[in-house]
Amino acid sequence: QSALTQPPSTSGTSGQRVTISCSGSSSNIGNNRVNWYQQFPGTAPKLVIYSDDQRPSGVPDRFSGSKSDTSASLAISGLQSEDEADYYCETWDDNLNGPVFGTGTEVTVL
Amino acid sequence: QVQLQESGPGLVKPSETLSLTCTVSGTSITSGDSYWTWIRQPPGKGLEWIGFIYQSGSKYYNPSLKGRGSISVDTSKNQFSLSLTSVTAADTAVYYCARAYRDRHPYSDYWGQGILVTVSS
Numbered sequence: 001q002s003a004l005t006q007p008p009s010t011s012g013t014s015g016q017r018v019t020i021s022c023s024g025s026s027s028n029i030g031n032n033r034v035n036w037y038q039q040f041p042g043t044a045p046k047l048v049i050y051s052d053d054q055r056p057s058g059v060p061d062r063f064s065g066s067k068s069d070t071s072a073s074l075a076i077s078g079l080q081s082e083d084e085a086d087y088y089c090e091t092w093d094d095n096l097n098g099p100v101f102g103t104g105t106e107v108t109v110l
Numbered sequence: 111q112v113q114l115q116e117s118g119p120g121l122v123k124p125s126e127t128l129s130l131t132c133t134v135s136g137t138s139i140t141s142g143d144s145y146w147t148w149i150r151q152p153p154g155k156g157l158e159w160i161g162f163i164y165q166s167g168s169k170y171y172n173p174s175l176k177g178r179g180s181i182s183v184d185t186s187k188n189q190f191s192l193s194l195t196s197v198t199a200a201d202t203a204v205y206y207c208a209r210a211y212r213d214r215h216p217y218s219d220y221w222g223q224g225i226l227v228t229v230s231s
Binding site for chain 1: 156157158159161162170171172173206210213215216217218219221222223224
């Protein structure tokens with residue numbers, strides 16, 4: 001089983017909108033919902049989006065998620081310096097019978 | 111508030127067994143709505159699912175471990191544990207325990223802080 005594919009990095013200026021893509025297959029994203037995690041250096045991942053587009057309590061509404069076919073996206077609107085982190089997508093893989101993560105994307109605020 | 115805390119040795123010799131424990135507070139480990147999960151992250155790399163156990167005692171493991179992994183539960187201590195045999199340098203990683211909400215589409219909403227385990231002689 002392979003990891004889901006994400007771009008290694010993306011960047012934007014404060015206030016800008018950035019999007020992170022996550023590409024999979026019919027056995028994972030195509031048949032299951034996608035979650036997104038934010039991770040700062042030296043800390044555990046934190047759930048920011050679940051079930052494609054749901055925000056946990058306390059996550060700012062500038063974070064949004066979407067999915068189409070075998071791809072998903074995380075958008076950060078009104079980018080802020082505190083959003084500078086690594087982001088990972090995750091979904092269930094029917095062949096693995098367990099979760100599979102994306103390769104991770106580093107977001108830099110210029 | 112659900113909290114998880116990993117514990118165990120930070121250094122393991124090659125070919126030996128890595129053993130970690132996750133202590134859960136704020137909820138019962140017998141809860142039917144949870145997958146008790148282990149995830150690892152090699153230094154500078156991405157996240158990898160190791161396996162999970164849930165209420166019925168059912169266990170699932172990542173095939174990439176090639177049968178080396180085992181997860182168990184101690185309900186009296188509200189803990190679950192990971193054993194990984196025949197470790198090599200490739201098993202050096204930060205190991206996280208997590209609670210995945212057991213839904214048709216699970217997601218990990220609570221994580222431990224992680225513990226770095228280095229495999230070296």
